[in-house]
Amino acid sequence: MNLDGPRHVHAWAPGRVNLIGDHTDYTGGLALPMAIQLGVSIEAARVPSNSIELVSDLGGASVSEPCVVEIGTPTSAATGWARYVAAVAHEARPSIGLRGTVRSTLPAGSGLSSSAALEIAVFLALTGHQPTSPAEQLGVALACQAAEHSATGVPCGLLDQLAILGGRSECATVVDAFARTATPVPMPAGLAVWVIHSGVARTLETSAYAQRRAECEAAEARIGPLRLAAPADAEALSDPVLRRRARHVVSENQRVRSYVEELQRSSGPDIEALGALSVESHRSLADDFAVSSPVLDELVDALLTQPGVTGARLTGAGFGGCVLAIGTPELDLVEFAAARSLPAWRMRPSAGAHVAIASVREG
Ligand code: GLA
Numbered sequence: 001m002n003l004d005g006p007r008h009v010h011a012w013a014p015g016r017v018n019l020i021g022d023h024t025d026y027t028g029g030l031a032l033p034m035a036i037q038l039g040v041s042i043e044a045a046r047v048p049s050n051s052i053e054l055v056s057d058l059g060g061a062s063v064s065e066p067c068v069v070e071i072g073t074p075t076s077a078a079t080g081w082a083r084y085v086a087a088v089a090h091e092a093r094p095s096i097g098l099r100g101t102v103r104s105t106l107p108a109g110s111g112l113s114s115s116a117a118l119e120i121a122v123f124l125a126l127t128g129h130q131p132t133s134p135a136e137q138l139g140v141a142l143a144c145q146a147a148e149h150s151a152t153g154v155p156c157g158l159l160d161q162l163a164i165l166g167g168r169s170e171c172a173t174v175v176d177a178f179a180r181t182a183t184p185v186p187m188p189a190g191l192a193v194w195v196i197h198s199g200v201a202r203t204l205e206t207s208a209y210a211q212r213r214a215e216c217e218a219a220e221a222r223i224g225p226l227r228l229a230a231p232a233d234a235e236a237l238s239d240p241v242l243r244r245r246a247r248h249v250v251s252e253n254q255r256v257r258s259y260v261e262e263l264q265r266s267s268g269p270d271i272e273a274l275g276a277l278s279v280e281s282h283r284s285l286a287d288d289f290a291v292s293s294p295v296l297d298e299l300v301d302a303l304l305t306q307p308g309v310t311g312a313r314l315t316g317a318g319f320g321g322c323v324l325a326i327g328t329p330e331l332d333l334v335e336f337a338a339a340r341s342l343p344a345w346r347m348r349p350s351a352g353a354h355v356a357i358a359s360v361r362e363g
Pocket of ligand 1: 021022023024025026156157158159160316317
């Protein structure tokens with residue numbers, strides 16, 4: 001590629017909070033994520049070389065090392081966060097290199113898609129191309145999902161990537177993982193969305209994520225696709241573990257439909273009803289899908305006692321990480337979180353990932 005003089009690239013990828021619909025995507029189900037104002041940005045020079053050199057202020061021991069990746073070397077040769085960069089470079093097959101800085105306002109390992117945001121920001125910085133059509137966005141999502149698989153070995157679905165690429169300001173996104181579509185749905189101003197970090201970081205590589213996916217596949221081998229199954233189909237499973245896993249997925253898909261219907265109600269959503277769906281979702285993830293923890297359960301219960309909170313649930317894969325609370329517009333959980341020395345954010349629905357290239361004058 002003729003770079004036509006040095007060029008500077010700015011890439012941004014938001015994190016996401018999942019309002020409802022967890023552990024549904026890898027069986028082709030439904031989810032309702034929202035791209036948020038926290039994310040990963042890259043400022044870099046696009047250089048005619050075969051290497052990517054990025055320093056980071058991502059913070060934390062595991063990411064304080066600069067990342068140097070020779071494009072084309074196998075992902076397995078990289079360590080730390082360079083694995084993600086190497087895996088994306090393998091998928092993007094760029095004809096340029098990068099020298100620059102990665103910054104993140106997203107807590108890592110907390111269920112807010114920090115790794116997917118990093119991968120998508122790197123992909124966009126390497127290609128310099130803004131994916132605008134749904135087909136282009138799906139192409140980037142699939143490439144970055146493949147990168148996540150090879151960097152971590154975690155068989156994640158497409159929820160995070162479609163949420164990050166398909167985000168629109170003031171909207172949440174209905175992800176249909178079977179149709180592989182991301183459809184914006186306006187978020188009402190009267191609904192506050194808060195996220196509280198439980199203080200327990202988690203890594204999906206050492207979690208039961210892959211086991212849960214295998215259990216869903218085992219259930220599907222008996223009763224067919226869970227996205228099409230009725231509650232009675234799940235209850236007919238003789239294996240008690242598979243029955244509970246299937247019950248979660250079937251009921252969670254239905255809760256996503258109900259939540260979206262509520263958001264689209266012309267008179268505005270009933271935020272008590274949205275809260276009730278959130279609590280049902282958490283109980284299902286905890287009791288039937290077994291991806292919660294005593295710390296997350298306690299945090300959800302404590303949040304439900306707070307004035308203005310109508311619902312709370314774990315968000316993302318679980319096993320630690322963040323809890324989501326929704327409620328009335330004036331809801332403020334800063335003091336609640338401060339009393340527990342936990343980080344908290346009021347999340348705003350944000351636009352999706354973007355990239356811009358500018359020529360840089362030399363001298
Ligand atoms: C992680 C995965 C997603 C999805 C969620 C759980 O975020 O990356 O694909 O499975 O967990 O809903």
